[in-house]
Amino acid sequence: MTSKTEMDCEVVIIGGGNAALCAAITAAMAGVRVLILEAAPKEYRGGNSRHTRNFRCMHDGPLSVLTGHYDEEEYYNDLLLVTKGNTDEHLARIAIRGSQDSQPWMEANGVRFQPALSGTLSLSRTNAFFLGGGKALVNAYYRRAEALGVKVRYNAHVDHLVLEGDRITRVDFTENSKSHSLSPKAVIVAAGGFQGSIERLVKAWGPEAENFLIRGTPYNRGDVLFDLLDQGVQSIGDPTQCHAVAIDGRAPKFDGGIVTRLDCVPFSVVVNKHAKRFYDEGEDVWPKRYAIWGRLVAAQEEQVAYSIIDAKSKDLFMPSVFPPICAGSIPELAKKLGLEPEALASTITEFNGSCQAGNFTPTELDNLATKDLEPPKTNWARPIAEAPFYAYSLRPGVTFTYLGLKVDETAQVQGQEGPVANLWAAGETMAGSILGQGYLAGFGMTIGTVFGRIAGEEAAAYVK
Amino acid sequence: MSNKAISEARRQIEICNACRYCEGYCAVFPALTRQAAFADGDITQLANLCHNCRGCYYACQYTEPHEFALNLPKLLAEVRQESWQDNAWPQGVARRFHRSGVAIAIVVIICFALLFATARWIGSAGGDGFYAILSHNMMVAIFVPAFLVPLLSIWISLRRFWKSIGGQPLGPKAGIAALSDAARMKNLSGGHGEGCNFEDEDRFTRQRSISHQLTMWGFLLCFAATASGTILHYVFAMPAPYELVSLPKILGISGGLMLSLGTAKLAWLKPKGDKALGDPRVWGGEMAFILLLFTVSTSGLALYGAGATAWMPTLLALHLGSVLSFFLLMPYSKMAHGFYRLAALIRDAQIK
Numbered sequence A: 001m002t003s004k005t006e007m008d009c010e011v012v013i014i015g016g017g018n019a020a021l022c023a024a025i026t027a028a029m030a031g032v033r034v035l036i037l038e039a040a041p042k043e044y045r046g047g048n049s050r051h052t053r054n055f056r057c058m059h060d061g062p063l064s065v066l067t068g069h070y071d072e073e074e075y076y077n078d079l080l081l082v083t084k085g086n087t088d089e090h091l092a093r094i095a096i097r098g099s100q101d102s103q104p105w106m107e108a109n110g111v112r113f114q115p116a117l118s119g120t121l122s123l124s125r126t127n128a129f130f131l132g133g134g135k136a137l138v139n140a141y142y143r144r145a146e147a148l149g150v151k152v153r154y155n156a157h158v159d160h161l162v163l164e165g166d167r168i169t170r171v172d173f174t175e176n177s178k179s180h181s182l183s184p185k186a187v188i189v190a191a192g193g194f195q196g197s198i199e200r201l202v203k204a205w206g207p208e209a210e211n212f213l214i215r216g217t218p219y220n221r222g223d224v225l226f227d228l229l230d231q232g233v234q235s236i237g238d239p240t241q242c243h244a245v246a247i248d249g250r251a252p253k254f255d256g257g258i259v260t261r262l263d264c265v266p267f268s269v270v271v272n273k274h275a276k277r278f279y280d281e282g283e284d285v286w287p288k289r290y291a292i293w294g295r296l297v298a299a300q301e302e303q304v305a306y307s308i309i310d311a312k313s314k315d316l317f318m319p320s321v322f323p324p325i326c327a328g329s330i331p332e333l334a335k336k337l338g339l340e341p342e343a344l345a346s347t348i349t350e351f352n353g354s355c356q357a358g359n360f361t362p363t364e365l366d367n368l369a370t371k372d373l374e375p376p377k378t379n380w381a382r383p384i385a386e387a388p389f390y391a392y393s394l395r396p397g398v399t400f401t402y403l404g405l406k407v408d409e410t411a412q413v414q415g416q417e418g419p420v421a422n423l424w425a426a427g428e429t430m431a432g433s434i435l436g437q438g439y440l441a442g443f444g445m446t447i448g449t450v451f452g453r454i455a456g457e458e459a460a461a462y463v464k
Numbered sequence B: 001m002s003n004k005a006i007s008e009a010r011r012q013i014e015i016c017n018a019c020r021y022c023e024g025y026c027a028v029f030p031a032l033t034r035q036a037a038f039a040d041g042d043i044t045q046l047a048n049l050c051h052n053c054r055g056c057y058y059a060c061q062y063t064e065p066h067e068f069a070l071n072l073p074k075l076l077a078e079v080r081q082e083s084w085q086d087n088a089w090p091q092g093v094a095r096r097f098h099r100s101g102v103a104i105a106i107v108v109i110i111c112f113a114l115l116f117a118t119a120r121w122i123g124s125a126g127g128d129g130f131y132a133i134l135s136h137n138m139m140v141a142i143f144v145p146a147f148l149v150p151l152l153s154i155w156i157s158l159r160r161f162w163k164s165i166g167g168q169p170l171g172p173k174a175g176i177a178a179l180s181d182a183a184r185m186k187n188l189s190g191g192h193g194e195g196c197n198f199e200d201e202d203r204f205t206r207q208r209s210i211s212h213q214l215t216m217w218g219f220l221l222c223f224a225a226t227a228s229g230t231i232l233h234y235v236f237a238m239p240a241p242y243e244l245v246s247l248p249k250i251l252g253i254s255g256g257l258m259l260s261l262g263t264a265k266l267a268w269l270k271p272k273g274d275k276a277l278g279d280p281r282v283w284g285g286e287m288a289f290i291l292l293l294f295t296v297s298t299s300g301l302a303l304y305g306a307g308a309t310a311w312m313p314t315l316l317a318l319h320l321g322s323v324l325s326f327f328l329l330m331p332y333s334k335m336a337h338g339f340y341r342l343a344a345l346i347r348d349a350q351i352k
């Protein structure tokens, strides 16, 4: 056992993202000694939280940068819509109600807010944006935690928790390839999902997952999650599912973050490797369709697709980080994409032939639909006819996995025979209870903040 | 202009335009989201709008070791620096002084020696106080051209710059908006009013902006003191020395104290900031500029105190020598930043 003073602590928190930090600050404010074990090096601390931009916040009246009101029922209904009822109402309502008093708590602990970013006005009533984004939030929380005496160890990867009876008796971790063991009084797991491990993704989803890109941190590999599940701790959420969106196919394998998203699909024709269309590109406004395209592309051969627009649509969507592939004609574009030129030309000709005259309105459903085309395009269907032509490649980008630790309303982890007496979980690690399916923009940070605070409070009360 | 800095800045700005998380920190991000493509002039404009508050570095999820390798404060500092050097007139002088603190020190020493010698050998045709050392006419003969020629040079450079960023004819509205942003140093406020990042990584403090305000306002007060003295001398036939309770003295002493304090604080802060978030090539030149300003104000204050002692002639030569160097170097040193940044703020207000 290591007894160095810098590792002296009563509560060990596994992870260094939003949920971990909220738990650490809360526990430290309650007067207990806290140690954070973060697998990533300092430059990459903060997990997926460093990529976020806002959190969804209930408010009965104007609150900070949020205007109007967004009450519990409206919030809960929005959640029901995206999860199709696949949620735990009791826990969901705790998260929703907790968001309202979390906002001032976040501000008091150094987070700064700003009105909705340009291009995201649809979220200005429901979501409070972090000034500088998620990394600024993470930086502020680390400063706050350290000021409260919380100790942080980077490059500290937790390998194993020893579960004896109803208690965690030991935490084994590796720091810069040296093994250590600690026996704290309480443990909080806030180590995210397992999408950072392609191996585990392949096991869960199938071999297609080899071609998935991971939008966030490579450090959320699920090692602690599976270690606990292997010891009989209860799980929640579909182990085979992950949340995936269609992102730019040229994005880095990991950590591409927000800038790799592509908003061009509704104004485009999307084809697969064989230059064939496979789904209605204009089904609904993009924010609502964003998530289904990840699965759609995942189902195509080699998990790749191409979104094709012409000159008149180029400036209708937020710019992407990579410039589009550009050509003077459709066959030439096909060649650059490695598609069969004739096949693409005939797909586009057929599409163009089925477009109807009518009013095009990019900002709302305009019913400008194709006629006699399979699959149809039901909105924004304009011929791809004006050179130059542009294309973006699409690949599935995984945001998070749904499998998690089952917790109760005090964030306590559930074993075979009741709760594990000194183990709590917060954030993505337990979000499957609340988000069984789908995703609601800004809800990940809400769950992490509210349950992080609850876990911190409960663990501190247990220690004292 | 080096295409390397511009095209690297363009690459980074395009990433920011797809991200926009830093929108609330300063005027640069709202300006860049108004555009989809960036010509060289647009990037030069953004670079001069940037106040190097460093918020967008510490908040960025794409800084090294990430492969996107964002470091916008550094790139914009490099482009900004090169825009000052490339627009400078005459050209060659600029690069040397911007980069080299030693070159600045040499100019100061030469000016000091020059004034010392002038005072010694040409001296004064009799007069009171300082004029007993160097006559008023002699001072005027040296300083009027030493002030006007650099101003002319800056004027020529600024016109080139203004054309390159597509500036429109000046109007009062944009001018007032820009002056108010500069007076409050709005772009060093972090957007939340808690200041900028500098001496302690991602911690927001107002140290740098307060030091700059002391420096800038102190400088402007000193300038006002000189201007009021000139008016008293020529319009009201009231030559120096002045009473303690007189406009030139009140302005000069308060301005001098602020300028000394502000520059001392800036010089103390500077080594604490991460060099790699600015243009490291000009670090020495910038530091020398701060110390030169400190010398100007501190020697000026010392003159008020030591006016009647044997130190006075040496101090006078030192003060006048540093003022002379400051004027001569105005177009080729960090001092250019005030003019260019003000122009960029005006341009931004025009587009908004």
Ligand SMILES: Cc1cc2nc3c(=O)[nH]c(=O)nc-3n(C[C@H](O)[C@H](O)[C@H](O)COP(=O)(O)OP(=O)(O)OC[C@H]3O[C@@H](n4cnc5c(N)ncnc54)[C@H](O)[C@@H]3O)c2cc1C
Pocket (backbone or CB within 6 Å): A014, A015, A016, A017, A018, A019, A020, A037, A038, A039, A040, A045, A046, A047, A048, A049, A050, A051, A052, A053, A054, A055, A056, A156, A157, A158, A159, A190, A191, A192, A193, A215, A216, A217, A219, A220, A221, A222, A223, A224, A256, A257, A258, A398, A399, A426, A427, A428, A429, A441, A442, A443, A444, A445, A446, A448
């Ligand atoms: C690109 C992107 C944008 C997003 N935008 C938003 C948004 O705007 N709003 C929103 O609400 N949600 C957003 N999300 C979702 C959001 O990121 C997550 O819901 C949230 O960050 C989860 O926080 P967390 O603390 O549970 O996990 P994380 O922030 O991922 O933290 C997990 C931590 O655990 C550490 N860790 C993992 N394994 C170990 C181990 N074995 N030992 C030690 N440490 C370990 C990791 O290094 C990491 O620090 C976004 C996600 C992505 C990918």
Ligand code: HEM
Pocket (backbone or CB within 6 Å): B050, B051, B052, B182, B188, B212, B215, B216, B219, B220, B263, B266, B270, B286, B287, B289, B290, B293, B334, B337, B338, B339, B341, B342
């Ligand atoms: C329009 C007016 C001005 C603006 C907008 C402005 C803006 C800035 C900004 C943003 C910085 C910090 C970033 C950098 O180092 O480049 C700075 C630095 C500085 N400014 Fe100004 N400034 C103005 C006028 C002045 C004036 C009048 C003076 C005094 C003569 C002055 C003296 C300095 C000094 C000494 C520094 C420190 C340089 C360093 O740390 O390297 N500024 N200015």
Ligand code: SF4
Pocket (backbone or CB within 6 Å): A132, A133, B015, B016, B017, B019, B020, B021, B022, B023, B056, B057, B059, B060, B061, B062, B070, B072
């Ligand atoms: S500096 Fe980084 S975080 Fe800020 S806008 Fe640019 S890419 Fe985004």
Ligand code: SF4
Pocket (backbone or CB within 6 Å): B022, B025, B026, B027, B028, B029, B049, B050, B051, B052, B053, B054, B055, B056, B057, B072, B073, B076, B187
């Ligand atoms: S360094 Fe500061 S002023 Fe410059 S672009 Fe970044 S946030 Fe804006």
